[in-house]
Amino acid sequence: MDKDKIDKKDHILDVAERVFSEKGFDGASTRLISGEAGVNMAMLNYYFGSKEGLFLAVFERKISSFQNILQNLGNDDSIGAWNKMEKYIEMYGEKVVNNNCFQKLLYREMSMNRSTDLSHKLRDMLMKSIAELDKILREGIANGEFKKDIDIPMVIAALYGTKNYIINTPMMSSPLLGYDINDDNMIETRLKPQIKNFMKNLLKSYLHN
Amino acid sequence: MDKDKIDKKDHILDVAERVFSEKGFDGASTRLISGEAGVNMAMLNYYFGSKEGLFLAVFERKISSFQNILQNLGNDDSIGAWNKMEKYIEMYGEKVVNNNCFQKLLYREMSMNRSTDLSHKLRDMLMKSIAELDKILREGIANGEFKKDIDIPMVIAALYGTKNYIINTPMMSSPLLGYDINDDNMIETRLKPQIKNFMKNLLKSYLHN
């Protein structure tokens, strides 16, 4: 059945995403991935052409799911810039902490600084989210809500960087925060509220006049 | 001469640090490292025992150089907490942006979340710097300089995370900031002041009453 094929491909992608995020591209062998997925090694090449094709497919799937979020927020004239900012932080906190396994993989790949098609695609994808945030910040400056001398690029780096630090280095953030970052329950009940709350307070005091 | 031997080992470590930071541990072959260092492949094992031994040696060398900085800052009673905070940001900005190649390597290894001796050593090393920052923040709260409801772990994550985002993903931060992050001259004249200035302003508005 066609359904089965899709489910199987999706299952392989799930496993590959996890293994790649744990071991990195070079550290994750095709034998390990296929073994953990419970499929024959040759199936990876049958479905995805090559190891790099599989790697690409992992990202392609997520890129399309990241497409239509965080959008059209800057075009709403009915609410102020700070209100948009809070909404952005809310949505960002939800979406991004949920996919922490993929986020780790994503930013490790970006830190490789490669000039591949994939890297450019990922950069463009991330830049879309950033552009939305940039628009909100400019609007806030223009209408006097925010101070006019705020450092927009650094605000963006602070928001994304703080989240990445927590998610990507659980070995540091877990003892720091006092609870286990790898525990999904802790992420939901404690980490999400804490991140959202902190980012709002931090940026509110910095941005506002 | 003994001098030459030390210099050669140091040269290999320099090259290994760069190649590891560019390709990752698994992506950097011993042939590539020895080739770029201009030494015979067997010399890596002769000097460092194994590839992992070389990897370890790269870190060991830096750990000892990171030892005595950022220390005894919290014990000085002659200046206030915010003053210490500014000094911390200054020193941190200098030390850390200078070694951006190593920083990339360091945090990529930490994101692997391995339970190796190396990972624990690196965590302990980083925790020392963090503990100093923690001490300053607690002191500021105790003496009324800082608000009493600040989120200390998140402040630490914001400081370290913002820097990491800029340094580790130049593909994002370069177009964001408008200049080339990989250019040493730009790092010195523009990035360093911008990071220091932003972090001070950001934290000043968040921490202070």
Add this chain to the structure above:
DNA sequence: TTACATTAATCAATCGTTTGATTAACTTTG
């Protein structure tokens, strides 16, 4: 039967590592 799915076996290439031989610089001995 036909077309797709799946398998075990195998491929060449590359991996990290080891080897035995050679060189050069000191040390010891007569």
Add this chain to the structure above:
DNA sequence: CAAAGTTAATCAAACGATTGATTAATGTAA
């Protein structure tokens, strides 16, 4: 001093293991 002995440094070559990829045979469902 000079010859013999000793050591660390360096090299090309090869090792077995593992890598990603391919093949040819088999299974399966329409």
